[in-house]
Amino acid sequence: MPHDTPGSLRIGLLGAGRVASHLGPALVAAGHSVAFVWSRTAQSAAALAAQLPGAVALSSLAPPLPTADVYLLAVPDAAVAPLLAGPTWPAGALVAHLAGALPLSVFDSQPNLRGGVFYPLQTFSPGRAIDWPTVPLCIEANDLSAEATLLDLARSLSQHVRRLDSAQRLKLHVAAVFANNFTNHLLGIADALLAEADLPPALLAPLVRETVDKALANPPFAVQTGPAVRRDAPTVAAHQAALAAHPAWQALYAQLTASIQAQL
Known part of the structure; x- marks a missing residue:
């Protein structure tokens, strides 16, 4: 789908790791274009850009940055704040991070930006296909225009889009x-x-x-089974003895048993 198709967006993708490697092709498949890919590892940026028609791999973030409707930061949480402070962003640029635990307030030090969050609730691994229409996408932004753009982008990928605060x-x-x-x-x-x-x-x-299916169909605490629920002390003791060669796992077993029993 060409970039001038109504609803399509031009994306700047910063990061070329597991999330970006899944998200980039999904954005293209949804009708958007990826203007560029940047990564701290030039080889990774080049490899991902090669999979995205029209995308260029940036070796640096020296100004001027290529124009984009949305700049997505698919980088580790600790790298977001330094990245926001590093490049010379276009005035009024819409920049969104993809982190689950990083608050929107990370943008407070960059008042020239429209900040947002585009958080995909999924685990990403090489070689594992992602069914994007089923992935919850959680959106937050510091102005209504940015929120509307991110919501539109999210809805082009997923059937499960939510506004969530930090x-x-x-x-x-x-x-x-x-x-x-x-x-x-x-x-x-x-x-x-x-x-x-x-x-x-x-x-x-x-x-x-069966454990996962049952927990998804019922309140998990209500369908808990096992020796902890039965307060089966002899079995618990036997398990602890069997874990003697693994003291860390033995301690974890005891903590989980106590946690289960505290819910009874």
């Missing part, structure tokens, strides 16, 4: 860490324990699927 988004991000990152870590521990017993990871697959 406090709501932070709580959402914490919840996402529990649901995704911590859950994945626990699955990693389970995988390692199975490997120690010379057992295949596939043994847990039906249990994991």
Whole structure:
């Protein structure tokens, strides 16, 4: 779809990591154009730009920056503030970060910018396809015009677009860490324990699927099962003994057991 198609936007993409590598092609598929890709690693910027028709790879952010309707900062949270203060942005530029835990107030020191947040609630990994219409996109901005543009951009990608303020988004991000990152870590521990017993990871697959399906269909605390809920002290003790070679996991088991029992 050409850039002059109604509703299409010209995007400046700063970052070429996991999020940017998924988002860039999705933006093009939705009818937008990516004007340029910049990354601290020139090779990464060039590789991503090569996948996006018409995009150029910037080796630096020296002025003038190429013109864009929206500049998206797909960089680590700690890099956002320095990046905002670094380049000479066009006056009135709409710049949005993609971070879950970073407040909108990060733009307060840059009053010449229209600041916003374009937060995709998803985990991004190389080689994993993203079903963008199902991805919640959370929008916040410091003026109505910027908000309207970001909402339009989000709705071109997803069927699940929400306005969230910074406090709501932070709580959402914490919840996402529990649901995704911590859950994945626990699955990693389970995988390692199975490997120690010379057992295949596939043994847990039906249990994991049923656990997730049940938790999505019901309040998770209400459908909790296991020895902690039953206050089955002998089984808990046996599990603790089985974890003797892994004191960190043993402590985590005890903490999670206590947390489950505190909800009863």
